[in-house]
Amino acid sequence: MTAASYEVAVLSYLVAMPQKPLSRLEAVLAQMLDAVTHFARIRGLFAATTTVDDALAALDSTYQEAS
Numbered sequence: 001m002t003a004a005s006y007e008v009a010v011l012s013y014l015v016a017m018p019q020k021p022l023s024r025l026e027a028v029l030a031q032m033l034d035a036v037t038h039f040a041r042i043r044g045l046f047a048a049t050t051t052v053d054d055a056l057a058a059l060d061s062t063y064q065e066a067s
Contacts, residue, residue, distance in 0.1 A: 037062045 010029070041058055044050035050058075 034062065 009032075010025070038059065041050065041055040045052065045055055
């Protein structure tokens with residue numbers, strides 16, 4: 001998913017569900033960030049630009065920051 005796709009998704013969410021609290025939107029955005037981070041690490045593994053240990057460490061760090 002591209003940055004423009006995320007922007008459209010967020011704007012659609014805000015228009016369609018104005019009664020929803022922003023905390024829910026923040027949770028959705030955090031999930032999107034996790035997905036982007038996950039796929040970036042997988043791409044790095046296939047491109048041989050990162051190691052499994054480095055990818056796992058980066059994912060652990062991202063998930064701990066989100067918690």
